[in-house]
Amino acid sequence: MIVVVGKHRADLVEVAAGTELRFVDSFDDVPLESVEAVIGRIPADLLAKAPKLRWVHSPAAGVDADLSPEMLASDVVLTSSVGNGAIPLAEHSMLLILMLNRDVPRWMKAQAERRWERFTHGELAGLTLGIYGLGHSGLDLAVKAKTFHMRVIGVRRRAGEPSPYVEQVSFEQLLDESDFIVVTAPRTEDTAGRFGAVEFARMKESAYFVCISRGGIADDDALLDALRTGQIAGAGLDAHGIEPLPPESAFWDLPNVIVTPHNGATSPGTVRRGEEIVRENLRRFLSGQELVNVVDKAAGY
Structure with a gap:
């Protein structure tokens, strides 16, 4: 049976x-x-x-x-x-990356207030995307990022077939060189808490942290501190350490954070x-x- x-x-x-x-x-x-x-x-x-x-x-x-x-x-x-959600998760990653890069919340605020506000924003061409976890969604994200003329680097635990879209590097190089780090890895004993105070301090001050796979891979307290003190520029979070994200969570109110409710692959x-x-x-x-x-x-x- x-x-x-x-x-x-x-x-x-x-x-x-x-x-x-x-x-x-x-x-x-x-x-x-x-x-x-x-x-x-x-x-x-x-x-x-x-x-x-x-x-x-x-x-x-x-x-x-x-x-x-x-x-x-x-x-x-x-x-x-x-692998069932790899395509929409990669799309959601690009959505969060673009929103952070172009400060879309600023436009949305201006729209809500009926203000015509133009400003100089970023572009992705020439920036480095670091992918933590080169599984199904990570590799699909690499393809998409390449079409935006980004340099793509990544780390993976298991050996895999090389991809023409991503250069495999050390974890330290990922931290040092990435303008965006996107976490697409599963949460395991090895990955839980992998991004803590030391790792965020090593990232560029202009860099953004994005998580679309599982919460808990970043230490929430360390991430909040990095966001509040300007150690990193901002974050896009679809996966969270506690879900649903509690109403009292500080992540909701930070101006440099975009929160979505673990909804990236609901298609x-x-x-x-x-x-x-x-x-x-x-x-x-x-x-x-x-x-x-x-x-x-x-x-x-």
Whole structure:
């Protein structure tokens, strides 16, 4: 039996071709002893009660919430929907970069006040974009930034195929040379708190920090201090250390910060690509083929 949780149902019956699919909103009435796979999330305490379970597919690109101690200790293969939101996340990164570079909030304020205010603003051509995390969204962002005539540098944890759009550099070089740093990496034990007081102090005073993947990769207190003291010029934040961002958070009020509500990949295309990943993995699972997007549990993604 394969259990499908929540909304992840499109075209799966056709792919399964006779295999029993159980569509549920919870596991209350599911005979766990018969479950071989779960598409969606399964409560951690139920893993040990499903002896035949071999595969769980997470509906999310980031699997922080799925990597419970029980999952880490199990032999269950975990796959993710990583890559489904790469295109809109890269687009959102460029949106935040352009808004910061051209001080779009200043225009919006003038519009609200019906003032015709012209000023000298920046341009991206010739500036250096540093990407922290050269996965799906990072590499797509590199392509987009190149079309704006930017120099693109980046760092990645895992070795990967070289890209003609990005020069791989050391983390220190990323900090020293970037006019914009965009975080596209997952939050793991290695990346949590990677940007702290020392790192922000090393960045250019004219540089901007953008995060579109996961909060907590930057230390919020250190980031706030860097923004308030002018150690960096500003920030564009779609992912936050605490979500939803509390109303009392200082990030809301800083004039050099643009806040969006972790909304960068909320698009129909993200849903469509996620469904395509589910269908392909279901087909592979049923035919005994190697699954795609298998999570390295030790690495956290």
